[in-house]
Amino acid sequence: MNFITDAAIKAVKELYNTDITADAISLQETRKEFEGQLTIVTFPFTRFSKKSPEQTGTEIGEYLKANVNEVSAFNVIKGFLNISIADDYWLNTLYNQILSADFAEPQYNGQKVMVEYSSPNTNKPLHLGHIRNNLLGYSVAQILAAAGYEVIKSNLVNDRGIHICKSMLAWQKFGNGETPESSGLKGDHLVGKYYVIFDKEYKKEIEALKAEGQTEDDAKKNAPLIKEAQLMLQKWEAGDEEVISLWKTMNSWVYAGFDETYKRLGVDFDKFYYESNTYLLGKDIIEEGLAKGVFFKKEDGSVWIDLTEDGLDQKLVLRADGTSVYITQDIGTALLKYNDFGMDKSIYVVGNEQDYHFKVLFLILQKLGKADTNSLFHLSYGMVDLPSGKMKSREGTVVDADDLMAEMEHTAKQRTEELGKVEGFSEEEKSALYHTIGMGALKYFLLKVDPKKRLLFDPNESVDFQGHTGPFIQYTHARIKSVLNRAGVDFTERTGVNTLADEERELIVLLNQFPDIITQAAEAYSPAVVANYVYELAKAYNKFYHEHSILQAEDEVSKKFRLQLSAASAKVIKKGMALLGIDVPERM
Template identity: 60%
Template sequence: MNLETYFFEKVTEAIKALYGVDVNEGLVQLQKTRKEFSGDITLVAFPLLKISKKGPEQTAEALGEYLSATNPEVSSYNVVKGFLNISMSSSFWLERMREIALQPNFGQGPDSGKTEMVEYSSPNTNKPLHLGHVRNNLLGASVSRLLKMAGHKVVQVNLVNDRGIHICKSMVAWKRFGNGETPISSGKKGDHLVGDYYVAFDKAYKAEIQGLIAHEISKEDAEKNAPIMVEAQAMLRNWEKGDKATIDLWTTMNGWVYEGFAKTYTDLGISFDKTYYESQTYLLGKAIVMEGLEKGVFYKREDGSIWIDLTADGLDEKLLLRADGTSVYMTQDIGTAVQRFSDEKLDDHIYVVGNEQNYHFQVLKLVLEKLGHQWAKHLFHLSYGMVELPEGKMKSREGTVVDADELVEEMIATARAMSQELGKLEGRSEEEAVQVSRLVGLGALKYFILKVDPRKTMTFDPKESIDFNGNTGPFIQYTYARIKSVLRKAQDLGFSATLAEKPQYQLADKEISLVKLVDEFPATIQAAAADLSPALIANYCFELAKEFNQFYHDLTILKEENQEVRSFRLVLSTQVSTVIASAMALLGIDVPERM
């Protein structure tokens, strides 16, 4: 059993023996010993003072003395104020490595019986995916893998925002300026082509505004009455009325976009169990809003628009249906939430959406509660920070975003250039060089984004992300490849990688440190899943790779003459490589067998 489970049992036994009490589970607080102190695991004595009737140091000392005297696996202990720091023996860690090596799915949590839905990506069909979408997709996919590994059933969904004023803007611009252009005639990916017309709309719109202002029309009126915007709004109304010509153009242009998205998703390793389309769900939302209006949850203004007043809850008044009857994002989110909890029998629903939508999800949850849906308490917004570049923020309307497809190509090209410069592609065929460059480039991109706490704004620097030293994907990939090289050489030499039945030797400090880190993998998965933070896995993986490299530097493996010691180190190396591969897979990153 792992250290925490083992020690919990021993502590409860000690409390029973010393104080004659069956201790409440919540009172036994264990934590990893802080680096500045000696020990493997720490017991917090303060919650136990009511049982011991003594001070924190006396309580910790009594427990430490008992544990040390009754458990040969405890090699030493020390007390720092109310904290008992326990060091485990070499034999404990030897046996723990044997247990880990015998577990085929080490790290996989038991079945929780819970079903979690994770919605991510949620692109608009008026532009290609960009760097911000990359963070969204990588987070959503990684969180889904974490929840699965923690023991939950996970349903990954995408909600495509395929209707609304945004796509109408691209459609109007294409009608005005396109001259029948298609992805085939232009040689462009469909999402890029449609995105170009979204940018063209914005340029034309700004020009029309300036033209109206030059004729002494106020800026506010100019923005409302610019002909191209009026046309886009009329197109949206025609769409909701089912106008055939509008629907035909909408279907064609969205089809171009979906083909483009599919390629980008494939490149990033993204897939979904189900895709929802706003065009198919917004009517359900509208029906629910009308029901809420009848029940008095919502109210109608003189212009016919429908609202909810949340001022008593510390928020404001929120629009749910426009005066012309068209819906807003809140309308369709209400509909999809109701549909999903009805269809899937969910325990929790997690929305992976940027922090600029914090207020939106606060309102969504509250509206659903007021409509009587108790499950609204199980809606969670994974609010992630924006991605910025060293030179500042990106702007979609101005076409200054970092395109996802171009970014992937740049990362792969940079990875190849750096790998060649460092001599890591020597002796490789062109096919192998392409494969390694792709693994390293995408690994660098994914790791650099996922190692940052999701809730923090981050700055993405492509050059910094591709480095074979430091806290980067390539460093971890290279460490994995190094371990696999050692294991291949051991196999060629006929060296055994099995543990002796009852090993007698004393582990070195570096061996113990490495076993301890491997042992922490399952707990790290559970913590990362609970916090919805792949960053915990990324940084754990870096610490493990760093610790292995120190172990590799300080101790011999293949040249070790003691067969028992050599076998243990090969087993340990094998387990480190397995955990690295598993941890990186949770981030969506492949690791190369050779590098």
């Protein structure tokens, strides 16, 4: 509200003969226990006024009330000036902005950003950690697009390396030609099955060698299976046709499985990168960095960067035999992505166990002159835990994404039927609703928490129609749509209402915040900002709904106004949830 800031600047000038800038005005949302919508912190002005914070606040408040039509009242609590904005202002805001078709629509800002997320390995299915990763990446991409960025959603697939060869070798030795079709398993689950088989058989060989007298380390190196896997990797890197053919076949199974999981989860990508195409990148950049003095060569021929002045350590970027390390590939891939899209920002959604890696990568790119400090961001997130015994995974160690989604839909079905919210639904409609509620519960629970925090995900708690949950917000939307469907109304024509009840005013104030919430969430790369805002909006609507009759309002003018307010609430709830990748049902 720039007019309040401008008026406060004039107040300080006229009352205390002092020029200040907008930066000196600390404007906040008024705390709920106090009257008003906006609060000015008056402590900084006492050095001009030579009076107490309370006296200063009272003088500025009186000035604003006398000189600003939109200010209807004020109160001062210690050093805080709480300002009440006139109902006419909020009604104008509702009709001129909130109810307009372009409210909170993106205005392109000329900036392009890439959000890289998912980054799966092609030797196993997606798991709970991948779910948080995918939901964060997709939601951040949605929020940035809503904030006016051109967004590219990318996925760097780890489709090569010794771990991939382990699955391939185990299938070759123990698979008997099994396929997704013959086994009835999704392709990613089938390949993951053989990764587990490799590990079991490998451990048997290690134990056998230890029984023969070898040490643990020697047994791990000398086990026939690991030697075969290493040989297979060498053959892959040499382009052996038989190995490449098997690799392509098994990867195709995995990709089909991933596609199914992504679709069910409701995420997608604009561009896929594959490590099999990028693992050799970066070597030329190392030569360039050596010439610039960014890197240095040790006596054995290995190439390093010294980051001790940056609070880190020395980091290997090229082995003595000239082969790449992981950071080399990441440098090359970062430049490949930039050459492809020329984005202004690149966001990497990766768990916090990789914090150090990304500090190193970003520093190297900056020292090479390939990026500045604002163009790279690691969206680091914490792990997700489950209450023990709530869910069993396919392998017994990791919670499988498909199993978790199926469990969520089952829980949503049970809870919805218990509450009798599917009367009159066909079986197809019920199935769609259970999916919508189950996915909404899962996504909301994971996204309402700040990404940096580790969280405990309780599937049962997440499917609660009364708590701080996705289903509560979804049910609120369905409730509003039910009211609207029973009454046709022009949602843009102004009514004769000119005074607002507290609950009506609170709703308009909250609705008006939505564009700023999008901006805040985009700046913080935090879906939690949107998630918690939509929850507060749903709570405020339910309070309004319980306090004021809508269809049985005291007069037609009030009825129409409350329907318009309901329509605006439904629109913003739907838009807000869409930024989280969550659908809202039209009826429940």
